[in-house]
Amino acid sequence: MESSIEAPRRGRPGHDQNSMLEVIVQVFTDHGYDASSLGMIASRLGLSKSAVYHHFASKAEMLEIALERALGELERVFDDAEAQGGDAVARIRYIVREAVLVACAQQPYLILLLRLHGNSEVELRALERRRVLTARLRETFRAARAEGSLRDDLDPGLAARFTFGLVNSLVEWYRPDGPTPPQALAQAVLSYVRSGLRVNETTDFR
Amino acid sequence: MESSIEAPRRGRPGHDQNSMLEVIVQVFTDHGYDASSLGMIASRLGLSKSAVYHHFASKAEMLEIALERALGELERVFDDAEAQGGDAVARIRYIVREAVLVACAQQPYLILLLRLHGNSEVELRALERRRVLTARLRETFRAARAEGSLRDDLDPGLAARFTFGLVNSLVEWYRPDGPTPPQALAQAVLSYVRSGLRVNETTDFR
Missing domain, CATH: 1.10.10.60 (Homeodomain-like)
Known part of the structure; x- marks a missing residue:
């Protein structure tokens, strides 16, 4: 991307x-x-x-252009997922994988977005766009639950926040020259989000 | 706690x-x-x-005392888990649950910790203590893998970072007066971390 x-x-x-x-x-x-x-x-x-x-033109314009690097890319991921159609579970897979790649590619801009204090108009608009993205993920989880491809004992709103929380946290430690390239990181996140840490259905990790 | x-x-x-x-x-x-x-x-x-x-005595002292609220509590969680002994998987369960409760109870102090820039001695010491906590979680995951209670296709270092990333992200949106009390939140996180989003072994969420 x-x-x-x-x-x-x-x-x-x-x-x-x-x-x-x-x-x-x-x-x-x-x-x-x-x-x-x-x-x-x-x-x-x-x-x-x-x-x-x-x-x-101003410090606010610098911020706005910088934030667009993160928000515009993430919105594109959701737009692309929706344009593809198909099962909600396939959209979730696509969104999680691509969001990890955006976090890696746009790392400095995402860090900036995540640390905003909301003390200006530009910041407030960006925070509103973040909220919309979380709501879109929540609705995708809800659709997956309705189609029977997502567990029904976890609130879709919590699932959306947990998933974005995990993906966003990558920017705190990811290094472009580190041992895990973006594609491998996306695969590991997807695997963790999909099936967690347990070995299988019979382990006692509960 | x-x-x-x-x-x-x-x-x-x-x-x-x-x-x-x-x-x-x-x-x-x-x-x-x-x-x-x-x-x-x-x-x-x-x-x-x-x-x-x-x-x-100083601004640095204020910061140090405030950070102790977050770091001291998290270190205590690991100490308690280790003192209990038992399986590594039981320690993970304990650590994840208690870390969520600390995130809720010490929210402002954890937010402060997570946003440090590392521009002073006090900050650098705190960031080092964070690194040690992540390393302790990684070693616990490694022990769980060795005892066969954790999947073997996920790097323990990544598993530790993903898990702390998720738990830490709670402080961004958790509200003491919100709909999900800390114990329920801890249960939801534990459930997500344990088995992910998929319905069961046969779903196509991969």
Whole structure:
């Protein structure tokens, strides 16, 4: 899965919007969005404030574009799953696998999203989009339960929160140069989500 | 499970160290530890800075005491599990259940722990203690696999990270006045971790 937003390059080489955004998101994550000043951002980029303003209208715009990297990709996963049709259980499989791949590919942007405090309009809109995604997963779990392919003793809302909680937590420790590549990680998560830790039906893990 | 640290009350009524700490942790969480100044903390408490210093030697001490609420309790869970002896699978059951109860009971302190940036000595020590807890869970999973009570196709290190990731994510949405009390939440998590989402061995959820 590739990043969907490829802003046209402008400005001098090495200072296109994309590569600047990586640095900016690091500042936001290191210090929190509220505490990150334009001065800190310009300094980390080695640019003047006015040069930064050549690329971004405001700190809020930086945040909005960065969050789109995470939210836009996750929304696309759900859209694709729904466009495919088929059983709800197949959609769940697709969503879980692709969400893990998004977490790996868009890691810094997802970390930013998960640490928002909700102190601004941009943040509140992003948090609302997160809530909508959780609701979509809950409805998919509900549909799977209705078709008989999901256990009926676990609330679909809890199942959705547990599953997103697990997938989101990957960004806390995943390393692109680590021992587990994204596809293998997606397979391990899917396996854990599908059948848990127990060996089989007869183990005493209850 | 009760909080283990009950500091002796001092100062005037309503301003004991415990109730102050709740407010202080809220400031840290709203603005990030780095951006939280003593002035902000004193203002939120409605006290002078010197009155705050009567209770806490420094901002670092506030953080250390707050983090102990989360880390101390989680370490106690592992100590208790090990003291009980028995099968590794029984220890896992105990650890998962009790860790959920700690997440609910110590929610603000765990949120603080999970959002640390690691920019100070106190933070780095706390992050090291988190790593040790993850390693202890991994070793417990490894022991369960050795005794044949845990599936052998999932890396114990990944299983530990997935499980802590799920449990930690509860603090993002759990509400003490919500519809799911801690004991029921612990049971639902345990059930999810144990056997996943599938109905039974014959479903096509793979």
